[in-house]
Amino acid sequence: MNDDVPAWIRATYLVSAAADEIDAVARGLATEQSVEMPLDAITDRRVLDEVAGRVEAVAERAPGCYAVTLSLAAETVGNETAQLLNMLFGNCSLHDAVRLVEVELPQALLASFSGPRLGIDGLRQLCGAGDRPLTCTALKPQGLGAAALAALCERFALAGLDFVKDDHGLADQVAAPFAERVAACQAAVERANERTGGSTRYVPSLVGSPRTLTRQARLARDLGVRAVLVAPSLIGLGAFRELVDEDLDGMAVLAHPAYAGAARVDPPLLLGGLFRLLGADATIFPNVGGRFSYSAERCGAIAEQARRPWAHLAPCLPVPAGGMTPDRAGEMIGAYGNDVMLLIGGALLAAGDRLDHEARRFVTAVADAGA
Template identity: 40%
Template sequence: MSRFSVTYRLRAADRAEALARAEGIALEQTVEIPRAVVPAGYVADEILGRVEDLSPLGPDLWQAMISYSPDSAGAELTQLLNVVFGNSSIQQGIRVTGIDLGDIVAARHPGPRFGIEGLRRLTGATGGMIAPVLKPMGLPPEDFARLAAGCVRGGADIVKEDHGLAGQPTAPFRARVEAVARAVSEENARSGRRALFFPNLSGRPEEIEDNLRFAKEAGAGGILVMPGLFGFGLVERIARDSALDLPVMTHPAFLGPYVLAPDTGFDHGVLFGTIQRLAGADISVFPNVGGRFGFTVAECAQIATACRSADGPGLPMLPSPGGGMSVERAADMQAMYGKDVVFLLGGSLLKDPSRIDMAVAAMRNALDKAQTGG
């Protein structure tokens, strides 16, 4: 268990080609030199990737399991991901379908700070959670604050900013965060609820640390991060910060190309489940089946399983499907995902912003009824 392993699906005409491709990956992801010139001893025996298993999956498809030394990854998450699928991601016909960290690497990356149970303690929620999304860009801070207050009145567990809200002139990050956090706190106090506000982290690289501290001090209950743009290393940095002590929700913006082509990238569960947990996310947002992005039932189920599996990295986390949610689909979605889930509620809530509390309450009631079988 000292080595960690990655499972790849390869396109190859026969076993000989599949083995050559697997051995090529083992070289490319570690020493990146021809096998004939790999130094004997420690480099050849420990650092060089090892093809541990090769088996057929179907016509022209093979599965290869390759193990790597923890020394090749070191303690950095970015280097670990580089070993998993660095240069080989630029080649066609290679897809990552599984990652097994092993004991040593797993200990280096503890994963989510809160996980499912931690978020239940914070929110008081016992069943499926709902998270209305504040949008669209172009509104002033006070409008977002009014929407947020209505969401809390309606029964939201989490009030999440849209990933497109950043530092626009109509609602700069700090002014918006301050206004919305205050509105959520005041409405929580009035209603006795414990809704959490997750602002979308934004700013230039040199501003990120200060913006994180500002969000915490302003009263944010969590933080939304786009690892496709900011990097998974930032997710881990936030998750490990005991002074911030904020749950992290990750958004899939910019990550689509990693999963959409069947012969390259990552399986959906690996990217939106395993890797998000490895980085320390407590909630992983992904496109829901029936929404406008076209993920299938099987792909969404794979993600949800990877998020919640007991043998994944660190604590189990909450899958958060977004898109295609409606009162009419509430029962079906509850049956599909169960109680350990955060349902994102988006544009359908904004038909009448002044009555967003009623729209959220209708969804809350539909999900509660589906959970209890009423």
């Protein structure tokens, strides 16, 4: 170990502090996120030189707000996702004034992550979409039985949607148990595809403890499912990566942002960067002007982190969502370009008898705008 050049992770935090305190706060942060004890109580030279965190830069971003960049020893992480999270934002997540905004991994650590296995190209191939923007809708509301959800699924598939996903609230509930629902919806999509010659994909939501997730993944695969929805923050980022690596081979992974807002990790880093690093092929986020209050700038930054060139990692498809309507298709494609999946759920379902019409209008609007 000592023969190698030590590798360092760069982590940047936004920190609120007074000007005459920020240097001490930054040093405290470096200690908190590494050795977690006073440096002058450490007698081991190697620990001081190669393990203790260092302050690399402190830059004022706004009055009383500083970007603090630390170097954290890669050897403290090993190859475990939960431990990476621990070193990046374990204890300092408890400081209200600290927010994690940027992470740069050294090459050897980065190489240990596979990232998206299908990526944007693989998602396109899965639904035979060429290079136009992709479409997605959601099966709702929870509480419906499996047959009702499958009937809805079939109508969306007949309308030509690319992906029909479970509402993220659908789990293994009595009203529509997982096994029954997934079998019914997958069969419905296959029937529709046979009629249309299309390639709509049903995307069941996997949620539960790690062993439940493994069971659900195997069941879905056995039924012919090729894409799944998972909320990494809900199941834990380490569980997410393990699920992707061990149980979802060849299946596309759509990441859902549920519970992601609970920690103060900057949304572009978490939803765009970390979810991609851990294997999300597409990442759903609340688009500007919908039910949530994300700004255009934040949404653009999420898409940027998802798609930017990043070592060997395939790009991850941005999926702006959360109260969108077919009328906004052109505007959204203007903002994100063709490498995007538009997800419209409630607005189609609210159309009642005109659901099939609205679904087709959505499909056509996207095809036209992306041409």
